[in-house]
Amino acid sequence: MSAANATVEQLATPPLGSKANPCVVAVIGNPNTGKTTLFNALTGLSQHTGNYAGVTVDSSLGTFTEGDTHFLLVDLPGSYSLTPRAPDEAVAVRALIGSGETARPHVVLCIVDATNLDRNLFLLTQVLESGLPVVVCLTMVDVAKREGMRIDYRELSRRLGVPIVPVHATRRQGISQLKAALRDSAVAGDAATARVPLPKPIAEAVDGMIPLLNSNGRRSRFLAQRLLFDRDGFLDRELRGEIPAAARSYADAARQRLGQAGFALPGVEVAERYEWIRDLLSDSVDDGSGARFAWTRRIDAVVTHRVWGATLFLGAMAFVFQAIFTWAAPFMDAIDGAFGALGDATAAIVPDGVLQSLLVDGVIGGVGAVLVFVPQIAILFALITIMEDSGYMARAAFLMDRAMSSFGLSGRSFIPLLSSFACAVPGIMATRSVEDRRDRLTTIMIAPLMSCSARLPVYVLFIAAFIPPVTVAGVLGLQGLTLFAMYMVGIVVAPCVAWVLKRTRLKGPPVPFLLELPPYKIPSWRVVLFRVYDRSWAFVRRAGTVILATAILIWALSYFPNRPDITERYDALRAGAADAAAVEELDRREAGEHLRASFLGQAGIAIEPLVRPLGWDWRIGMATLASFPAREVVIAALGTIYSLGDGTDETSPELRSTMRSATWPDGTPVFTPVVALSVMVFFALCSQCAATLATIRRETGSWGPPIFTFVYMTTLAYFAALAVYQIGSRLA
Amino acid sequence: MGLHPSIAIENGIQYHPAMARTLADLGPSQEGVIASIEGDDGISHRLAELGFTPGITVRYIRRAPLGDPIQVGVRGFELAVRASEARRVVLA
Secondary structure, eight states: OGEEEEOOHHHHHTTTTTTTTTTTEEEEOOTTTTTHHHHHHTTTEEEEEEEEETTOOEEEEEEEEEETTTEEEEEEESSSSOOOSHHHHHHHHHHHBBBBOOOOOOOOEEEGGGGGHHHHHHHHHHHHHTSOOOEEEEEHHHHHHHOOOOEOOHHHHHHSSOOOEEGGGGTTSSHHHHHHHHHHHHHHHOOOOOOOOHHHHHHHHHHHGGGGGOOHHHHHHHHHHHHHHHHHHHHHHHHHSSSSSHHHHHHHHHHHHHHHHHHOOOHHHHHHHHHHHHHHHHHHHEOTTSOOOOEEEEEEEOOOOHHHHHHHHHHHHHHHHHHHIIIIIHHHHHHHHHHHHHHHHHHSSTTHHHHIIIIIIHHHIIHHHHHTHHHHHHHHHHHHHHHHHHHHHHHHHHHHHHHHHHTTGGGGGGGHHHHHHHHHHHHHHHGGGOOOOHHHHHHHHHHHSOOOOTTEEEEEEEHHHEEEEEEEETEEHHHHHHHHHHHHHHHHHHHHHHHHHHHHTTSSOOOOOOEEEEOOOOOOOHHHHHHHHHHHHHHHHHHHHHHHHHHHHHHHHHHTTOHHHHHHHHHHHHHHHHHHHHHHHHHHHHHHHHHSSHHHHHHHHHHHHHHHTTTOOHHHHHOHHHHHHHSSHHHHHHHHHTTOOOOTTTHHHHHHHHHHBBBBSSOSOOOOHHHHHHHHHHHOOOOOOOHHHHHHHHSSSSSHHHHHHHHHHHHHHHHHHHHHHHHHHHHH | TSHHHHHHHHSSOOGGGGGOOBBBGGTTTEEEEEEEESSSSSSHHHHHHHTOOTTOOEEEEEEOTTTTTHHHHHHEEEEOHHHHHHEEEEEE
């Protein structure tokens, strides 16, 4: 900030670099430059994902101190250019400009990949024009050296007029020098001065625009320049009305005039910068042999090969699936068991009644239902991070792009959808790598259609109970086929939904698919472990609070009004019971009757006319309502409603046989294979998961997408179940 | 090398500027020098920003198993571009 900007308010704030007023460092760089690794090395565990004031997408924030100076690091989205092509990219530019609540950073840390100087310096030349102090961090220096490049850092630093610090983030070399350089820059506050000279007519157009902006100092020149190059208006929109109409029309007219004079923007800007960079590098860098990354080429000859690449890809996907289901199982059982034991222990201490029920069924049961997914999330994120950090993920997107583009998405959406087979929550979080806003929203809204691990117990219960274990065509088991078909329901429906969304609500211009295929490297264990910790904890914290509240609500609805007349009647019956077994049977029946009389049970009876066409009775309807917080709750709910009490799981033979013998008032059985299919199809398509909806709300920043997702999925599920029952029962 | 239709045209008589050879017309492991980038929209500007500028050599590495996108090399790094984007990169 220049002294002229100082106001009374600013004089009253604590000194810059104190804990209350830390030096803000914006971290910017091309994608795949090791930005995350560096961010982790600088801030360690003192970072979190949060909303930086005014920035709408989540950015990672981190803190560190150097000497007695406090720093706040803001990780901006990876960008190739400060001329935005998408709303998300405009966020990075806006952060450098500063607007509204977002203060301008004190220092910009620009990450430059030493093995890819041309393209990385392109962004740097734009950042240098920001009028802010700039520090360059050079990554992949060791790789560049191994590949035969020789870089004259001192010459490069002199020509660019900014400090350049080479680092090896995974080995933590150069980190302390980088921190010192950031402190020195923050203290001195000297803005970078190197400029790519622009052709005179363009420079004059920038000069003419400055007085039209309500800005001053170095910021105004940067702002004028960026607006002039922002032909598609993304930056203008991101700045939300800060730009006066006069400046806007001036920029439009200037671009047109310049275009006619042979200085078409932004094309001329790009050409000038690359020319300047070529001269710069010819003086400071010896490129070596030129044949770089021999290993990556050799690996790619297999990994992106027509036959071997596709085979390897299918193998890798099968491995991920297998790992999520088998490796996680013992941990999930352990967590389940621990919460069960905790519930039993609590029940032994707390006397029977409202408090016991609230603690055991509401709190412990609700929290346990969330935490049981942590092992799957941890394993999934470990595997995804390994694939990302090694460079394989970009190849997976490359292999799948053609298939995804047939329904309007790109290869980038593939991994989030794959993750959603474990759990839609991490899948939705993984959509951050989808650059285009419309593609990202579409991916978020179809991700919950992938059959997640919480649907599996529902399928297992109904298939075991109602699908006969016969063989079809001599080899295939009908039960296995049904399970496969349930997974296919989501796989078939999701592309159709995406296709419709991309043609209606989320229609937009075609998005280019320009995906960098970075050189392969050994994944950093620090990055993998940090991501697993970060994502697992985020899941526990965010979803845990929401699902806990919902679980308590559902508990209350299924417990109250807890009519005393029912309790009294059963107390009298129990007094006359012959043996312990008879008492137990009476306890079960009492629980069932209380549930029927509860608010939730009453709601189930009220909606029976609505679910009758699906072949369901009020009990299935009620269980479905109760399973709003989490699908797998339907099993416990069915268990209770069929008067079996607690301790029911999908493999318990009692639940299966009781469900088989359940009848309508006229004596015909409730459950037939067709009804079972109708229930399963409903659960395959519905969005009965509070954690997913909360995550969608969190990731999109508004209530529209989760509400839309819930409504369309529930409607789809209802009509699909209706079709299955109505057609199936006529065929049967 | 007469596999690609536009190469066949180029080797024959009917060469027309509108049918200029593009990055999409190269075969595996072939190289070409960029003459210009077609179009004046966000996609062509992004290609230029990534380093697809006149005079630079581009390399067609291979196609994805499903036929699209294409793995290409430019300025010492590799990226995936769809054929529709590669057709904008006109070669000399």
